[in-house]
Amino acid sequence: MTHNQPPVPASFPPPDQWPILTGPHCPACQTDAPGDVVWIGTANDLDTGDKVHLWTCRACCTDWTIPITHWPILDGPDCPYCATESTFWAAIDPDHDGDLWMCEQGHEFVLTPEGVIVLPEDAA
Incomplete structure (x- = not known):
């Protein structure tokens, strides 16, 4: 039953x-x-x-x-740290006028509308 x-x-x-x-x-x-x-x-x-x-x-x-x-969670850029293609959109980053992306390894980076990748260590 x-x-x-x-x-x-x-x-x-x-x-x-x-x-x-x-x-x-x-x-x-x-x-x-x-x-x-x-x-x-x-x-x-x-x-x-x-x-x-x-x-x-x-x-x-x-x-x-x-x-x-x-x-758009499946159309992200490759991770600049580990080159994985498994990235997903995480949030809007108002400090850099772009989108915050993460990879499955937990790396974070920002992609600006101009296509420039901003890494956390570059943003400081």
Whole structure:
């Protein structure tokens, strides 16, 4: 006899909508500790009607939304450190007006709209 178990909720949105392995910082208490910041699911924004991700912070009981964006996670440049092709988009880097990319080895680098790669040690 098999029992129907409810599905286990995902910890993060789908990778094409959230390509990083950590949650956002809580806007109230600034924690990003795993288990404290939890993705609840998706909804429609009441003001705009746009799809948003719902997040909650178990540490301070704050709820907030982040607009859903579809990111190009498989089309990144090769990693300048280890030359792997397995890179993924991580965030917008406002300090360098570019995109922060990571490789599967954890190396980070910025790619500017002009195609220039900025390494963390070059940015200091």
